[in-house]
Amino acid sequence: MLAGKHVALYVSGGIAAYKAAYLVRELVRQGAEVRVVETAGAQAFVTPLTFQTLSKHTVYTDRFAQLAPDEVAHIELADWTEIALVAPATADLIAKMAQGLADDFASTALLATTAPKFVAPAMNVHMWENPATQRNVATLKADGVEIIEPATGFLAEGYSGKGRFPEPTAIVATVTAKLLAQATDLQLHGQSVLVTAGGTRERLDPVRYLTNDSSGKMGYALATAARDLGAQVTLISAPTMLTVPAGVAYVGVDSAEAMRTALLARYQTAQMVIMAAAVADFRPVTVADNKIKKTTADYTLTLTKNPDILAELGQQKHQQFLIGFAAETQHLLTYAQKKLASKRVDMIVANDVASAHAGFNHDTNEVTILQPNVEPQTLPLASKQVIAQQILQIALATRRNQQQK
Structure with a gap:
């Protein structure tokens, strides 16, 4: 989604400025063309040469410097910009943006920019919570600026609080998700x-449960792929070690019953349902x-049988x-064909989880579509x-074929 996009990255002064270098690399990795603007405070932490090397563009620092005699530099940058990203954004720069200074x-340059603006604040927790900062943030939101909320964690001052700079990958994912939501030409928009x-997980006692080896990677990949096609995705997930995709x-x-409840509450308004979870067939x-001694x-x-969620959804399908x-x-296609016939589904993805490099916990998979x-x-290993x-x-x-009939 960012491939070929013109991204103007504004880096303001703060210890988090060094993370902006990683942000430039991630934006470039996604195919964006990046130009960097550094405030005087940012230059005290990271030299312009760093950003010039990473972005392959001259870094903007001086309001009165003209890079070309026939251009007004800040207007030229504003007109070039398709996405303006202020990261990290100090309380000072947020205040300037809110007041039009x-x-x-x-x-x-920001005042002259009409392209979508994203602001990722980074500051001390007390500065973030100050009523003046919150008023300025509220003003920016009212003006249509997207605020990427700061993270909570260990701060430079030596204690924890809200105000940490979000991880560069999370910032890029958030920007991408917002752009996807606005793209009306995508297939699942x-x-x-x-x-x-x-x-x-099916509980035995307060400390034990029955479960399986599913990592959730396939389901999370499907949620991300659907999001990238413009869908409004709801990911209903049992516990995993994975990060929830931005924009999802x-x-x-935890349990099969809880998953069934969550699905049925949202099923009637869904256009597509992908049952990638490994749902327990039985529960105690x-x-x-108390803990069993x-x-x-x-x-x-x-054990007793859990409800057959897929069959229930198939019966309610409209x-x-x-x-x-x-x-x-074992007997992958035989069992998968039976499931296809009995569940009233449109598609079964058959997955041999005993195969090397496929199935549970692997980053790769190979499946057969029925x-x-x-x-x-068959979709080969990928x-x-x-x-x-x-x-x-x-x-x-x-x-599409079903709808044309």
């Missing part, structure tokens, strides 16, 4: 997509109130394009991000 190159991920609504659940009949006798655990997953260790009255289609994109393109092509 223009007393250096950064504030002057404005459509509601539900994605489940992770392995559910997150609903955390009883859950102990070890004794000399064997312990017998009685507008939804419903995709299920079949994770198997659809009613269509020959199975990253889960690539597999997710391929699954969605097949789903969209099938949905």
